Amino acid sequence: MKTSPFYKLFLCFIGFSMIQNCEKMIEVEEPSNQISSQKVFEDVQTADAALAALYGMLWDNSPVAGDQTGKLMGAYTDDLDYFVASSSTGLPDIYQNTQEETNPQINTYWAKSYQCILTANTILEGIRDTQTLPQKDKNRIKGEALLVRSLVCFYLQQIFGDIPFPSSTDYKINQSIGKTSGNQVLTLLENDVIEAISLLSDxxxxxxxxxxxxxxxxxxxxxxxxxxxxxxxxxxxxxDIVTSPLYIYENDLSKVFNKNGKHIIWQLKPKNSGNATKEASAYYFNNTAPTSYALSTSLINVFITSDLRKQNWMAKVQVGQNVWYRADKYKNRTSNTTEYSIVFRIEEAYLLLAETYAQQDKTALALPYLNASRLRAGLSAIQLPISKNDVLNEILLESRKEFFTEMGHRFLDMKRYGILNTLQTVKPNWKTYHALWPIPQKELLLNPNLNPQNEGY
Known part of the structure; x- marks a missing residue:
């Protein structure tokens, strides 16, 4: 994803598009160095530049950016502690579960997500209207843009519940769009993702x-x-995923976050060559007390000493008699040539498959997929006989140990299991309504059709 002239030109187009479609209608002359929407999608190279811009937005600030959902939801639940008592960023309130509708971090999360969605819609409309691109390229570009939009919407639905689901770039529609129920959003996403799958290849x-x-x-x-x-x-x-010859389970823990791994399903490349992943920077502190994030005692306590993940993916920091642990999955903070930010890896498919089997009372089928990550970590395999509830609890625990600080897994898992309220034991401010964040006040003022506010806020 080197920065190309086409990529830069498309960013000009995207900026102009957002001025037109994100805010109220204003009269603006088209910049002389701007490529028009129609021309962007007449050529494969410029259309691919549009996709590159969209992937760049995912890296910069989106639910799957390395310093976003993993960090925010890790602190919101029980995987991370945050050591800033007060801040205008709104981060302390998220950690303390006292967020309000004016929280700037929540406002940014919402706004940047919808910028990604608008950009994806711009690409989808451009692909729909073009008459010059080969059908194979139209299918590929449409499939990728649909998946990006669906992924971002999935996170928004999980975190905010009922949300607006814009499917166009028409500002007249988007400035007054109402909310779609969370269940209906999931149905729409299911349809979109099925279409994307039909358009893409392995x-x-x-x-x-x-x-x-x-x-x-x-x-x-x-x-x-x-x-x-x-x-x-x-x-x-x-x-179908776990049996694909494309993927090989990585049995060396020290190589799991190496960009060349065959266990990786999808990862984001840093925008500039040599840049560290955002995860490598977000959780780093050394030889000093943490000034932002550290792994929580609650998380540390679920690991036994012999678990190789504790040895490979955490770093102990001791200052005097005080000990903290930082997330250390990504090692390269300068001159990075070996790490990209992993969004999907095969281990997730293994544990989700184990969960589907367990939920259907197929315990014996679940255990091999549960035990794969345990054995790699130097732990003993879970054996039969074991009850359905016990194996589900083991899967939840294994997911926590495997995916801490990655893409909000802990929050999504607990929500799916229906156990978010158990956070009350370690998070004194946790209330039932905290299963959702508030819709930003700014958005409600701009568009009253987004009312009512989520319960409790």
Whole structure:
């Protein structure tokens, strides 16, 4: 994803598009150096530049940016502690579960997500209207843009509940759009992802796996099914992923976050060569007390000493008699040539498949997929006999140990299991309504059709 003239030109187009479609209508002359929407999608190279801009937005500030959902929801639940008592960023309130509708961090999360959605819609409309691109390229570009939009909407639905679901760039529609129920959003996402899967191939268009393919779409589809508790639908989709010859389970923990791993389904490449992943910077502190995030005692206590993940993916920091642990999955903070930010990896498909089997009382089938990550971590395998509830609890625990600080897994898992209220034991301010964030006040003022506000705020 080197920065090309086409990419820069498309950013000009995107900026102009957002001025037209995100805010009220204003009269603006088109910049002389701008490429028009129609021309962007007449040529494969410029259309791909549009996709590059969209992936760049995912890296910069989106639910799957390395310093966003993983960090925010890790602190919001019980995987991270935050050591700033007060701040204008709104982060202390998220950690303390005292967020309000004016929280600037929540406002940014919402706004940046919808910028991604608008950009995806711009691409989808451009692909729909073009008459010059080969059908194969139209299918690929449409499929990837649909998946990006669906992924961002999935996170918004999980965090905010009922949300607006814009499917166009028409500002007249978008400035007054109402909310779609959370259940209906999931149904719309299911349909969109199924269409995207039909348009994409399993083959990666780049060996670094930095662009979405059919298998990434299948994993997202399985996550949607599981959110709906449709275990029977999720099972064959996940089986198709874990049996694919594209993927090889990485049995060396020290290589899990290496960009060349064959266990990676999809990852985001830093925008500039040599840049560290955002995760490598977000959680780092050394030889000093943490000034932002550290792994919580609650998380540390679920690991036994012999768990190799504690040795490989955490770093102990001791200052005097005080000890903290930081997330240390991504190691390279300067001159990075070996790490990209992993969004989807095969281990997630394994644990989700184990969950689908367990939910259908197929305990014996679940255990191999649960035990894969345990054995890699140097732990003993879970054996039969074991009850359905016990194996589900083991899967939840294994997911926590495997995916801490990654893409909000802890929040999504607890929500799917229906156990968010158990956070009250370690989070004194937690209330039932905290299963959702408030819709930003700014958005409600701009568009009263987004009322009512989420319960409790």
């Amino acid at each position: 083959d990666y268009r780049n060996t670094e796996r930095i662009f979405l393919n059919r298998k990434a779409g299948q994993l997202l589809l399985a996550k949607i099914y599981m959110t709906q508790h449709q275990w029977i639908k999720a099972e064959p989709v996940l089986k």
